[in-house]
Amino acid sequence: xxxxxxxxxxxxxxxxxxxxxxxxxxxxxxxxxxxxxxxxxxxxxxxxxxxxxxxxxxxxxxxxxxxxxxxxxxxxxxxxxxxxxxxxxxxxxxxxxxxxxxxxxxxxxxxxxxxxxxxxxxxxxxxxxxxxxxxxxxxxxxxxxxxxxxxxxxxxxxxxxxxxxxxxxxxxxxxxxxxxxxxxxxxxxxxxxxxxxxxxxxxxxxxxxxxxxxxxxxxxxxxxxxxxxxxxxxxxxxxxxxxxxxxxxxxxxxxxxxxxxxxxxxxxxxxxxxxxxxxxxxxxxxxxxxxxxxxxxxxxxxxxxxxxxxxxxxxxxxxxxxxxxxxxxxxxxxxxxxxxxxxxxxxxxxxxxxxxxxxxxxxxxxxxxxxxxxxxxxxxxxxxxxxxxxxxxxxxxxxxxxxxxxxxxxxxxxxxxxxxxxxxxxxxxxxxxxxxxxxxxxxxxxxxxxxxxxxxxxxxxxxxxxxxxxxxxxxxxxxxxxxxxxxxxx
Amino acid sequence: xxxxxxxxxxxxxxxxxxxxxxxxxxxxxxxxxxxxxxxxxxxxxxxxxxx
Numbered sequence: 001x002x003x004x005x006x007x008x009x010x011x012x013x014x015x016x017x018x019x020x021x022x023x024x025x026x027x028x029x030x031x032x033x034x035x036x037x038x039x040x041x042x043x044x045x046x047x048x049x050x051x052x053x054x055x056x057x058x059x060x061x062x063x064x065x066x067x068x069x070x071x072x073x074x075x076x077x078x079x080x081x082x083x084x085x086x087x088x089x090x091x092x093x094x095x096x097x098x099x100x101x102x103x104x105x106x107x108x109x110x111x112x113x114x115x116x117x118x119x120x121x122x123x124x125x126x127x128x129x130x131x132x133x134x135x136x137x138x139x140x141x142x143x144x145x146x147x148x149x150x151x152x153x154x155x156x157x158x159x160x161x162x163x164x165x166x167x168x169x170x171x172x173x174x175x176x177x178x179x180x181x182x183x184x185x186x187x188x189x190x191x192x193x194x195x196x197x198x199x200x201x202x203x204x205x206x207x208x209x210x211x212x213x214x215x216x217x218x219x220x221x222x223x224x225x226x227x228x229x230x231x232x233x234x235x236x237x238x239x240x241x242x243x244x245x246x247x248x249x250x251x252x253x254x255x256x257x258x259x260x261x262x263x264x265x266x267x268x269x270x271x272x273x274x275x276x277x278x279x280x281x282x283x284x285x286x287x288x289x290x291x292x293x294x295x296x297x298x299x300x301x302x303x304x305x306x307x308x309x310x311x312x313x314x315x316x317x318x319x320x321x322x323x324x325x326x327x328x329x330x331x332x333x334x335x336x337x338x339x340x341x342x343x344x345x346x347x348x349x350x351x352x353x354x355x356x357x358x359x360x361x362x363x364x365x366x367x368x369x370x371x372x373x374x375x376x377x378x379x380x381x382x383x384x385x386x387x388x389x390x391x392x393x394x395x396x397x398x399x400x401x402x403x404x405x406x407x408x409x410x411x412x413x414x415x416x417x418x419x420x421x422x423x424x425x426x427x428x429x430x431x432x433x434x435x436x437x438x439x440x441x442x443x444x445x446x447x448x449x450x451x452x453x454x455x456x457x458x459x460x461x462x463x464x465x466x467x468x469x470x471x472x473x474x475x476x477x478x479x480x481x482x483x484x485x486x487x488x489x490x
Numbered sequence: 491x492x493x494x495x496x497x498x499x500x501x502x503x504x505x506x507x508x509x510x511x512x513x514x515x516x517x518x519x520x521x522x523x524x525x526x527x528x529x530x531x532x533x534x535x536x537x538x539x540x541x
Contacts, residue, residue, distance in 0.1 A: 208533070208534075211530060212530045215526045226512075227516050231508065236503050368511060
């Protein structure tokens with residue numbers, strides 16, 4: 001569902017969630033399909049803007065493909081903005097949104113988010129290795145990598161949410177972190193496939209271990225947190241189910257899905273969801289740096305841990321991206337150059353495995369609630385499994401499968417051209433990540449934590465997250481991934 | 491229902507005792523989860539990650 005619903009529209013419907021999922025699939029496939037055309041020699045997306053680490057801002061931006069160099073950095077940025085505005089405006093129109101309001105709000109959202117990304121690429125922020133510092137003539141840098149831009153975007157959003165609430169409210173039509181991250185995850189399928197194709201054994205091993213994430217999230221986290229909420233904090237069943245689901249499974253989507261399944265009032269999971277987003281922000285600001293400090297020698301443990309500890313797809317997968325950059329930077333400073341993509345792929349695999357089962361878990365809870373606790377005519381039906389299934393995962397699977405087939409099952413020429421095509425799509429994945437981070441920030445009104453009553457919900461979250469979820473997630477990640485490293489750059 | 495009344499509700503709601511079906515759900519989930527984790531750890535041991 002769109003996180004905008006948390007603040008903007010009280011009556012949240014399952015139908016809207018499904019529509020947004022399908023929209024993410026359509027846009028993600030559109031980007032992927034357009035990128036694939038480049039394999040045939042026609043470059044449809046080469047105009048997309050990319051940002052390099054810079055000290056001279058006039059050199060920061062450029063089009064992705066040399067064939068579009070005539071556009072220049074500014075032209076590429078405008079072309080990217082116009083294309084995204086057109087596609088997303090058409091998309092949100094199908095959701096029944098006010099397109100004019102969306103267009104205005106998206107313009108400001110894109111401008112601030114991409115400006116944050118550019119700031120994050122400033123050499124004093126991004127340069128990591130001594131060689132990079134020397135290249136730019138620096139004596140120091142924050143060493144955040146260029147993906148520090150995600151953090152800048154998140155902080156920009158938080159500032160707006162907490163100090164400029166009227167502006168945050170004006171932006172709300174374009175603040176759709178769940179839509180943005182779902183599109184990004186669909187596109188990510190191509191990068192993951194290209195990465196996996198190089199090491200199929202390692203990739204299949206990662207998939208096997210995704211099963212552990214499902215067991216941990218649904219059977220262990222959920223049961224413990226539900227018990228804590230009910231027994232220690234005295235929450236009712238109606239509150240405890242979405243709360244346990246939000247903290248243990250996949251954040252907003254899980255709280256909404258299971259809340260609906262037990263026939264909770266819509267406003268209950270919505271309030272829980274806003275809490276989930278606030279905590280996810282706190283985690284994104286802390287955990288990747290902890291992972292860099294303590295887990296840089298165990299990159300796959302770090303990737304899995306982020307996927308298990310940070311709730312909401314957006315924060316988790318984007319947090320995996322930051323973690324990958326930070327750990328690769330630290331390893332590079334030590335002379336170890338890992339192939340990019342593996343840490344993020346581990347995070348995404350863990351998260352996607354967890355997401356897949358949300359429909360089944362919601363049905364199980366719905367069946368128990370409507371048949372044993374609140375018996376009534378509105379009984380849970382098996383069709384709800386499909387209704388609550390996160391459809392964007394189908395988009396990821398299609399993109400992954402097609403890319404993998406092209407990489408290992410087609411001609412050598414196509415296999416050779418595929419990484420460039422996936423890279424072109426990846427430009428948009430990065431942009432949607434930036435939009436996600438900024439949007440999450442704009443939804444993070446920390447004052448809510450101090451509001452009467454809300455503190456009790458936050459206490460359950462705090463106790464569960466920092467007393468249990470993070471540490472068990474770390475233990476499980478360690479048990480399954482320790483000792484195994486991503487391949488090195490050859 | 492508006493958020494202020496929800497907040498009041500959180501602050502004042504009466505404790506609902508755990509029903510037997512809830513206890514079963516918690517117990518079976520945890521039990522099954524731990525068993526499955528042990529099985530997966532064993533699988534992980536005998537089928538290590540291949541590089």
